[in-house]
Amino acid sequence: MTDLIMCQSCGMPLTDESRGTEADGSPSADYCSFCYQNGSFTQDLTMHEMLEINLQYIDQWNESIDTPMTVDEARAMLETVMPTWKRWQS
Ligand SMILES: [Zn+2]
Structure with missing residues (x-):
């Protein structure tokens, strides 16, 4: 796997x-x-601009994950995980 x-x-x-x-x-x-x-x-986006774009696609996200998220849950999750992605480090 x-x-x-x-x-x-x-x-x-x-x-x-x-x-x-x-x-x-x-x-x-x-x-x-x-x-x-x-x-x-x-x-040329900031991390938070990208985060808001991602939230526009939450319905598609929710189709691909087991436990659907609300927009607020997704925002909190992205604020935690996005800073670990290569583009947004430092
Ligand atoms: Zn991409």
């Missing part, structure tokens, strides 16, 4: 299809195509 790999910017699951690209066209190890293309981030 392998760990689920998530985009280190937005947290969506990273699959071969959803990976972003480095400047040389190779697949990104850390980021999805929504966040990262051709070696740079597609949008």
